[in-house]
Each structure stands twice: as C-alpha cells, then as structure tokens.
Amino acid sequence: MISRLLVANRGEIARRIFATCRALGVETVAVHSDADAGAPFVAEADLAVRLPGNAPAGTYLRIDAILDAARRSGADAVHPGYGFLAENAEFAAAVADAGLTWVGPPAKAIAAMGDKMAAKALLADAGVPMLPTWTDADQVTDFPVLVKAAAGGGGRGMRVVRDASGLADAVASARREAAAAFGDGTVFLERYVERGRHVEVQILGDTHGAVAALGVRECSIQRRHQKIVEESPGVLPGEVRQRLHEAAAAAGRAVEYVGAGTVEFLLAPDGAIHFLEMNTRLQVEHPVTELCTGLDLVRLQLRIAEGEPLPEEALAPRARGHAIEVRLCAEDPAEDHRPATGTLHRFAVPGVDREFGNLTRAGLRLDSGVVNGSVVSVHYDSMLAKVIAWAPTRAEAARTLAGALARAELHGVTTNRDLLVRVLRSPEFAAAEIDTGFLDRHPEVFAPLVPAERVPLFALAAALASAAARRADAPVLAGLPSGWRNVPAFPQVSRFSGPAGEVEVRYRHDRGGALAEWSTDLSSDAAVSLVEATPARVVLDVDGVRESYRVHQVGPAVFVDGPGGSVTFAELPRFPEPTAELAAGSLVAPLPGTVARLHVATGQRVAAGDLLLTLEAMKLEHPVVAPIDGMVAELPVPAGGQADTGAVLAVVNPLEDAR
Structure with missing residues (x-):
C-alpha cells in the first residue's frame, strides 16, 4: 500500500490530492519552485522539497x-496531477524504474495516446469515429481547419484557420506555444466543425481489465480553446450518450487503459460524434463527475495504483443531480483574456459547503489554489480556483453558482468572474444552446456586472468609507462625524480612477452627519441618503431602497462589493507627483513576460493592426499590434528579452503619408 505520496504538481490540484491523502492516512510530499515557496499547497504537505528556480522547464518539468x-523525502509513490509531466511517458517509466508506485496509466498507454496522430490511427481501428486529419499543412485544401499540438492539452497551441493565407503563421505560432508549454512543438491539422460541442467521457480502468x-461532461464554453464552464451530465439525447459511453470504453480497452482518463469528442449539430483526443490523466473538471456520482476519483486512482479492482459503485455509478463548474481565472476578458498578476488581498467565496470533496446535499464546493495574500505570478497559468455547484436540477445549480460568484470578494487581481456570472445567467445557457463558439456569438456576456449608471454609487461608497477610515485614525477630534466642516456648504472631494476612467465624488454632510448632497462627474440622478458609513461598510438609501456596500481598502486601491457586483477604484492623491510621460506611440507590456519573437524591424513601415511582436506570459502568447499606420521607431526589448509590466516594447511613429 502507498504510505507517502509525492505530487509532482502545484496549486489547486496538489491541494486536491492532499485532501484525499489526509482522509486515507497517506503522508504527502510537495515539490515547489521558488515562486511557490509560500503557496498553500506547500504549507499543507507533510514534507516539501524545493526545485530551485521558477521557469517550468527548470522546475516542474525536470524529471531528474x-x-x-x-x-x-522517502516517498514511495508519485501522482502527476494534471499538466506539466502528467502525460509524459518518459516520466511514468522513470518513476516505475525507480521502484516507485506510479499513480496513473502505464507509460505504454500514455505514449500511445500522447502521439495524437498515432492515437487516431489506433482508435480508428477500434471503431472510434474520427475527423479528417493532416500532418502536413501543404495537404490541406478544405477549410476551416484547427491547428493542434500533438502533445499536451489545455487548448495550448490551438489555432482556427479559415483560409490558406493564414495557415503558415498559425502553424508557426502553434508550434512555438506548444514547445513552450509541453517541450514538443509538433502540430497537426484537423477539420474544424462549426457549431460543434465539446463533450467528454470520464473513464476508469483497473489492472484486472475492467x-x-x-x-458525459459538457465542456463547450471555452475561451482560446480552453474550457471555462463544465457540467455533468451533459444535456444530450439518451442515444447520443450511449454512443459516447461505448466509444470511450472502446478507446480505453484498445490501449489497455489503467487509472483515470478522459476521452474527448466533438459532437456535430447533426448528432455525429468525432474523437478529439484522450487525456491520460485526471482532468481539471473532474469534480463535476465526482459530485454527480458520489465517487472520489483520486481515491480510486490510489486504489487502482495499489492493484485493487474497480468497486461496484464505479462499474455501475448512479447518477445524482446536476453539477456545474467554472474556472475562476486571473485574467481580463475585456482585453482578450489577458492574464493578470498581483497579490490577492482578499479571496472569499460565500456559501462554500466543502473544499476538495464531495457534498451530501445541494451546495457549493471550492477547489482553490490560492488564499488571502497569495501572489499570482507570471510563471504559471492563470487559473485561481474552481467553484462548483451541485443541485437536483441544472437550473438550480446554475443559479446557486452565479449567485455565489456575484457575491464573492476577489480583491487585488482582475478576474473573469463577471463573464462567468453573465454566462450562467444567460437565456442561451439556461436553454442549453451552447457550443464552442458561444462566447464569439454572445459579446453581451463580456459586459461588467455593475452597469455604468450605477458606478457613481459605488464611487460614493468608496469615498465615504475612505473618509470614515481617516476619521477613525485621526489623532485629534476623533468624535466629530466624518466629513464635518465648520463651513458646511463646502463639499468634500475625492478622486478615483475606476472602470470608466477618473471620477470625482463631491459630497457634503450637514452638522448632524447626515448626507446633505452629493454628485459626481458621472451621470446619476439617484436620490441618496446615508444610513451608515464605517471604513468597511457603507449603507445608503437609494430612491427609497436600502443598499449595503462592503469596502476594503489596501493602500490606494479601494474594492467595493455591492448590490449586483464589484467595482475596483484607485484613490488618486489630491496633489499628484509629476511623472515622466511616455513618448507618443509607445506600446507597453501589460504584464511581465518574455518577448518571444519580433515580427518587424526598426525603420519598417506598418499598418494599424500589423503584428509587431509576441509577448509570452503565463504559458500563452500575447500579440502586440500596431495601433496606427506608421513607422517602427524603437524596439527596446530584443527577442528572448524579459519585460516588466509597463516596460516599453515598441514605439510606432505616425507617417504623414500613412498607407
């Protein structure tokens, strides 16, 4: 039996595996990079071993x-989690050769499915339906096609190409991204199905041949070909569900699969199913299967690795209710899902019933890699946590999940929370009218939860709370009401930078401390009276309706959570220090990263929208394009060079004879 398990991964999945190990009495070992030294998963392990450095290639991807x-550490078993080396056959073989128990499928099965082209050929012979596929871009004559990485997963390396003109660039970019993420830049091309649904089947195999x-899980709502909303069971006709089960089981038997794996399919609008790939590991979205079956998949992984047969409850699982999971990520959906970095000053999701485990009644589960104070770095992917709701019906699960997300306090790092809530509350999601193009067809879900006309009220709450905090810290006359003036006609003024730019809040209290009047330079005609103002809470009466705002200030940053959503402001100084101005036409790094490739040279003429360079951060490539027609005047950071947030990456000067 396994007595001490090393998890060769980080973040949320390491914490998830540790939770099951604690329940089973198995000791745990974490490995960590320098950037992760203070991470929650390291603190929760019984033992931890440092992997010097930060880059994945020198830490989590180093087999030796x-x-x-x-x-x-004296570990007798290794669990790879997902990502990094989880689907690396060489790693699986090396673990076994070292005399350790490998918690995963045999190296032979990983190798067979890791080469996606060979996997397609093998499973086609087993009767699993396939899409047309090419290994040579010159062979493609029918568009659209999808460029895919031959190794790894998670949507990295994927590109949709709709005509021949963009094929070469898409293949080159996909190769670079795949090489950076998986150490293998091999790609292939596959027929792209419009309005297709991404569905998948969780399988388990044991060493006794079962x-x-x-x-079935539904995973169609994606950004950049990466899933952000997953649910189980998928809303499917029974006949389609049966075909998916049979095809997935056939795939597992064809490679003599052992352990937990997932067989992914594309479901066409006409009901046809096509094999996409087989992931020889636990999936990020495994909690929705756990909640709908009552099984602990990590526990079953450990049992299988110890040679136990699958129990009856896994061979014939009973379906119960509906589960929906969202991936809460540090990124800005309004900026093409650009990853965000920083410190999470507060991370609180209300109503969580269980972390990293199954529920016995309808409610919320949280699988998180972060806590208050966690630092989100540029070195790894942007997922912070998974929030999962389980309920008797799909509608109840969606409502519960959306409500918890809307009320969550996520302070310090930009997240995709608003997007997730709007997706869950959309009529199309409620009707299960979803496919992989959902976000492209519904730009309305990218709108902030707090509409522009309500931002002034959030700014007023920020100003009143900030004034109350100053009053509480006042060394003299602390008993005076906040905002009291000897000349009451003179208003207080606070200035903030917010989602709509700078906003000035003017307000005046009467001698009793009541709000006599208020205004902002943003439009608002609400009649407002003050009920309560403390540094952490402001209660307003707005047109006869009482509204409560929770306020959290960290330095100049003011986080306001109120009715319907959250708004972040930066309090501006009354007398700002002069700062150096950037040269006109400067393009700056939105986050720390590496300049992966320069596509232009200084002195070169460019048109608005031309690709200037690609910045690599958080395992993804981010294009930097020319904002205007002009000439490239400067490229301060060379290819391969590092850039901090705000660093100038390029300067484009306008041309009088702009093309």
Missing part, C-alpha cells in the same frame, strides 16, 4: 529533480 525529491465509463 522530481525523482531526487522523491528519494530525499474499463468503466462514468458519464
């Missing part, structure tokens, strides 16, 4: 370093 960590299908 992880095996050395297992030896030094393969079980545990239900």
Whole structure:
C-alpha cells in the first residue's frame, strides 16, 4: 500500500490530492519552485522539497529533480496531477524504474495516446469515429481547419484557420506555444466543425481489465480553446450518450487503459460524434463527475495504483443531480483574456459547503489554489480556483453558482468572474444552446456586472468609507462625524480612477452627519441618503431602497462589493507627483513576460493592426499590434528579452503619408 505520496504538481490540484491523502492516512510530499515557496499547497504537505528556480522547464518539468525529491523525502509513490509531466511517458517509466508506485496509466498507454496522430490511427481501428486529419499543412485544401499540438492539452497551441493565407503563421505560432508549454512543438491539422460541442467521457480502468465509463461532461464554453464552464451530465439525447459511453470504453480497452482518463469528442449539430483526443490523466473538471456520482476519483486512482479492482459503485455509478463548474481565472476578458498578476488581498467565496470533496446535499464546493495574500505570478497559468455547484436540477445549480460568484470578494487581481456570472445567467445557457463558439456569438456576456449608471454609487461608497477610515485614525477630534466642516456648504472631494476612467465624488454632510448632497462627474440622478458609513461598510438609501456596500481598502486601491457586483477604484492623491510621460506611440507590456519573437524591424513601415511582436506570459502568447499606420521607431526589448509590466516594447511613429 502507498504510505507517502509525492505530487509532482502545484496549486489547486496538489491541494486536491492532499485532501484525499489526509482522509486515507497517506503522508504527502510537495515539490515547489521558488515562486511557490509560500503557496498553500506547500504549507499543507507533510514534507516539501524545493526545485530551485521558477521557469517550468527548470522546475516542474525536470524529471531528474522530481525523482531526487522523491528519494530525499522517502516517498514511495508519485501522482502527476494534471499538466506539466502528467502525460509524459518518459516520466511514468522513470518513476516505475525507480521502484516507485506510479499513480496513473502505464507509460505504454500514455505514449500511445500522447502521439495524437498515432492515437487516431489506433482508435480508428477500434471503431472510434474520427475527423479528417493532416500532418502536413501543404495537404490541406478544405477549410476551416484547427491547428493542434500533438502533445499536451489545455487548448495550448490551438489555432482556427479559415483560409490558406493564414495557415503558415498559425502553424508557426502553434508550434512555438506548444514547445513552450509541453517541450514538443509538433502540430497537426484537423477539420474544424462549426457549431460543434465539446463533450467528454470520464473513464476508469483497473489492472484486472475492467474499463468503466462514468458519464458525459459538457465542456463547450471555452475561451482560446480552453474550457471555462463544465457540467455533468451533459444535456444530450439518451442515444447520443450511449454512443459516447461505448466509444470511450472502446478507446480505453484498445490501449489497455489503467487509472483515470478522459476521452474527448466533438459532437456535430447533426448528432455525429468525432474523437478529439484522450487525456491520460485526471482532468481539471473532474469534480463535476465526482459530485454527480458520489465517487472520489483520486481515491480510486490510489486504489487502482495499489492493484485493487474497480468497486461496484464505479462499474455501475448512479447518477445524482446536476453539477456545474467554472474556472475562476486571473485574467481580463475585456482585453482578450489577458492574464493578470498581483497579490490577492482578499479571496472569499460565500456559501462554500466543502473544499476538495464531495457534498451530501445541494451546495457549493471550492477547489482553490490560492488564499488571502497569495501572489499570482507570471510563471504559471492563470487559473485561481474552481467553484462548483451541485443541485437536483441544472437550473438550480446554475443559479446557486452565479449567485455565489456575484457575491464573492476577489480583491487585488482582475478576474473573469463577471463573464462567468453573465454566462450562467444567460437565456442561451439556461436553454442549453451552447457550443464552442458561444462566447464569439454572445459579446453581451463580456459586459461588467455593475452597469455604468450605477458606478457613481459605488464611487460614493468608496469615498465615504475612505473618509470614515481617516476619521477613525485621526489623532485629534476623533468624535466629530466624518466629513464635518465648520463651513458646511463646502463639499468634500475625492478622486478615483475606476472602470470608466477618473471620477470625482463631491459630497457634503450637514452638522448632524447626515448626507446633505452629493454628485459626481458621472451621470446619476439617484436620490441618496446615508444610513451608515464605517471604513468597511457603507449603507445608503437609494430612491427609497436600502443598499449595503462592503469596502476594503489596501493602500490606494479601494474594492467595493455591492448590490449586483464589484467595482475596483484607485484613490488618486489630491496633489499628484509629476511623472515622466511616455513618448507618443509607445506600446507597453501589460504584464511581465518574455518577448518571444519580433515580427518587424526598426525603420519598417506598418499598418494599424500589423503584428509587431509576441509577448509570452503565463504559458500563452500575447500579440502586440500596431495601433496606427506608421513607422517602427524603437524596439527596446530584443527577442528572448524579459519585460516588466509597463516596460516599453515598441514605439510606432505616425507617417504623414500613412498607407
């Protein structure tokens, strides 16, 4: 039996595995980079071993370093989690050769499915339906096609190409991104199905030859080909569900699969199913299967690795209710899902019933890699946590999940929370009218939860709370009401930078401390009276309706959570210090990263929208394009060079004879 397990991963999945290990009495070992030294998963492990450095290639992707960590810590088993080395056949073989128990499928199965082209050929022979596929871009004559990485997953390396003119660039970009993420830049091309749905089947195989299908998950709502909303069971006709189960089980048997895996399919509008890939690991979205079956998939992984047969409840799982999961990510959907970095000053999701485990009644589960004070760095992907709701019906699960997300306090890092709430509350999601193009067809879900006309009220709450905080810290006359003036006709003024730019809040209290009047330079005609103002809470009466605002200030940043959503402001100084101005036409780095490639040279003429360079951060490539027609005057950071947030990446000067 396994007595001490090393998890060769980080963040949320490491914490998830540790939770099951604690319940089973298995000791745990974490490995961590320098950037992760203070992370929650490291603190929760019984033992931890440092992997010097930060870049994945020198830490979490180093097989020799992880095996050395297992030896030094006395681990007798290794769980790869997902991502990094989870689908690396060489790693699986090395773990077994070192005399350790490998919690995953055998290296042979990983290798068979890791080469996606070979996997397609093998499973086609087993009767699993396939899409037309090419390995050579010159062979493609029918568009659209999807460029895909041959190794790894998570949507990295994927590009949709609709005509031949963009094919070469898409293939080159996909190769770079795949090489950075997986250490393998091999790509292939596959027929792209419009309005297709991404569905998948969780399977389990044991060492006694049994393969079980545990239900279908719907994973169609994606950004950049990465899933952000997953649910189980998928809303499907029974006949389609049965075909998916049979095809997934056939795939598992064809490779003599052992452990937890997922077989992914594309479901065409006409009901045809096509194999996409088989992920030889636990999936990010495994909690929705756990909640709908009552099974602990990590526990089953450990049992299988110890040679136990699949229990009856896994061979014939009972379906119960509906589960929906969202991936809460540090990114800005309004800026093409640009990843965000920083410190999470507060991370609180209300109403959570359980972390990293199954529920016995309808409610919320949280699988998080972060806590208050966690630092979100540029080195790894942007997912902060998974929030999962389980309820008797799909509608109840969606409502519960949307409500919890809307009330969550997520302070310090930009997230995709508003987008997720709007998706869950959309009529199309409620009607299960979803496919992989959902976000492209519904730009309305990118709108902030707090509409522009209500931002002034949030700004007023920020100003009143900030004034109350100053009053509480006042060394003299602390008993006077906040905002009291000897000349009451003179208003107080606070200035903030917010989602609509700078906003000035003017307000005046009467001698009793009541709000006599208020205004902002943003439009608002609401009649407002003050009920209560403390540094952490402001209660307003707005047109006869009482509204409560929670306020959290960290330095100049003011986070206001109120009715319907959250708004972040930066309090501006009354007398700002002069700052150096950037040269006109400067393009700056939105986050720290590496200049992966320069596409232009200084002195070159460019048109608005031309690609100037690509910035690599959080395992993804981010294009930097020319904002105007002009000439490239400067490229201060060379290819391969590092850039901090705000660093000038390029300067484009306008041309009088702009083309």
